[in-house]
Amino acid sequence: MKTYTTIKTLVFSAIVAMTFTSCVKDDDWNAPEILCNNRFDEPTTTMANFAALAPTSGTYKVPTDGAPVIFDAYIVSSDESGNFYKTISFQDKAENPTVGLSLEVDKASNYADFPVGAHIRIKANGLVLGWDRGTRKIGSIDPTYAIGRIPSILLTRYLAGVCNGNNRMDIATLVPTKLANLNAAKQEKYLNTLVQVADVQFKLEDPTKPLTYINYTAGVGQDTDRDIEGKNGNTTVLRNSGFSTFGATLVPTKSGDLTFVVSRYNSNYQMLIRNTNDVNFVKDRFASGDPNAPEEPSSSAVNLFAGSDFENWATFLNSVNSFGIKQPLAQGVGLGLNGSNSLQIKGTAAGNDYLFTALAPAGLPASPKRITFYIKGTSTGKSLSFNVYRTSGSPAYYTYNLLNFTKSTIINVSDANDYRGAIDTKGEWMLVEINLAGAPLINLAAGKDIFAIKTGSAGVYDINIDNIKIE
Template sequence: MNIKKYLSIVTGAAFAAISITSCVQKDEWETPPVNCNNKFAATTMTMAAFKAQAPASGYILITNDQIFDGYVVSSDENGNFYKTISFQDKAENPTVGLQMEVDKSSNYADFPVGAHIRINAKGLRLGLDRGTVKIGSVDPTFSIGRIPASLLSRYVSGVCNGNGLEVAALKPLELANLNVAKNEQYINMLVKVPNVQFSSGDILPVNKTFIDYVAGAGTDTDRTLEDASGNNVVLRNSGFFSEGSKLLPKGNGDATFVVSRYNSSWQMLIRKTSDLNFAGARVDSAPPKGGTAIAFSGSFLENFESYSPTNLEVYPKYVNDALVGNRYWQLKTFSNNKYIQLGANSGSGPYVTYFAVPVDFTAASTLKFDVNVGFWNGNALKVYYTTNYTALGDISAATKTDITSFFTIPTAPLSGYGTLTPAGTYNIPASLTGNGYILFEYTGNGSGVTTTLQLDNIQVQP
């Protein structure tokens, strides 16, 4: 190559580079146009019309093109949904929801929350599966099978808005309380309920985490949500929930969740912990009762004969506080004798209830009471004294000294009831002075210790 030819090539290349550079100002290259095409051109029906075909039991096979739209409400990004996609018919004010079984994880990457999707159900099954209407593949083992990952695009496609996948800002359907949410019309829909909090049994005496761990591995865990009206429902969290180690929030506020049912059991599902906005103060759905005529004395006998009617829960001279659960000490009568009673039989969940008796410890020397048990299946009674509890205040914050061992609490009969008998005498130490309370604590569980306790003749002597 001679020098003239070489210079000619170099000059030409330089000129071309200058020409290209001059076409772009400040490194601002033109964005190539997005070529967004909807796989299914148009819907043929509404989701509501499609779902209405589901039989009361079993399933049907969709044999023709049935195309409808939906908006994704679930997300498996944090592990609380597994190989399912829940979606509803509208981004706000939805009327129906559905669940799709898919043999694929990380679905949030393709179909994030709010994704506008279009489904052609031809070749899929539609039916009721374990309490929920679902669509899925033909399966030799299950009535509604998981759609293989390699075939998912045959049935589901995102809807384009000209700039790629259309993702809507969902507005949860606002419901009045948790009982309203337990309705099949809301299954697989995103809802929001106000004035919700975790049950006291989930945060007291130990503040639990979203899931339990066994040998370091997360397990599927139920926690209980309650509202200001006393309604409750299970919040179900997967053992793979990435936020499972977080402590349950103690406050009160709005709960956003996807409504779910497994067979006949309602279990609500969150996508992430921020779905629970519990920044407000807790509402006590079972507040302490009585406590309006507190008088500290070093000499008295309470035999409950002056109270009526049966099942009375309000005693002005004492505090009846259902710290966990909603059961209180109640007035009962047997053989013309009145006493108070509490048990967890036929209950749901844990119960911790206190009966607080005011005492002038400076003037008092002894404490006595009568006790009886029925259908004993575990110890349910403890006795404490405290000097820093304020009537109708937070009894969980009180410093309690356990004096149960000074008394004899029956451990029989296993069936039926015994008789009220003296539990013993506690000699109040001289060092214990000032005003305080004797606390009778009942601890039971509808699925555990359900022993019935009866107390009578609570006596303090100088």
């Protein structure tokens, strides 16, 4: 009888368990979700439109019972190596994203459910959106923090994977946004997105004594900043968590490509890698700390003249004075920075010619400090000279000469045009800064001559110029 009773008890327990298991389908039970179940309906908005709802101060609460607010995104972060903690970063597209956000969640090991490249869908109803300590986030309402962490048990209420048709999560191959330099990454539009910068290295006082990714105190890992530098003197900070599993690894002493998620703490940009695979440093180390390397254009820089980004050739042509343009000058379609358009100078100069003289637009900075632009290519026999026009005095312009040009540089005012030298950027974009400190009387009046480029007689040119700006 005892054996029979035991068997009855086991069978009854199994039936009860099966009954409860089959009934746990209501969301109120908080049952684990199958990640790829297309839990939410189709998107009702774009991530960019949603992100634009973030106020400059405070937060915006998405109505809990209002119309569904649903958008798609792609995961760019990973906490597998411990460098991201209870936060998920995502962007609106797998390639060429327009916006990024981070999600605060009280849950670790998110990479297991949402790996890098995962196509996700977010239903934001009931969440709050806003700027928090420098970056744009979404999360839960919290009595202590502006944006709180979503409890792990509620995560599936707001976040789910998107199926690819085979009952499996759609995993995209992310293409990092390639930027010209480290300073270019320090822009709000890149926050929480994946970018890549070439020709950078760890800044080391003694390359024969490399550092580890993080510092340790009494054997305990500490959150650590490591400086990264580029060939043109640009720098940024690589922020590594004290919990990163690669913390004790020595940083590479060579140079190369760095892939990272852009982040910011208050006003200080700090870049985050997912793991050491993001650090592809296989090239020889370059000399650091060039004192004559210019800083990248700041966010306040504006076009020096209409069409000075050369995207619209007609706009550029309408911005030059009555003398028009001279050969060898044309639009370089697709030859500019990041595949944009450029000003192409290709051919042999007939004389010491003005290629063009541009007119000042309205609204230029009242007291500009510098003019910047990028050059890529070669010249033989002669270099370039630039005129910046003045309000009075003789001659009618300040003169700046490029001379021998092989790397990013700052040029100062000269006494006269000088075309000596040659250009060779080794196939890379190099930055030129025209220092306006010696030019106090720049003619900034709208419609007046402001800037000219001159070639040297018999010089053979094959160069592209892009993004002529003033600030």
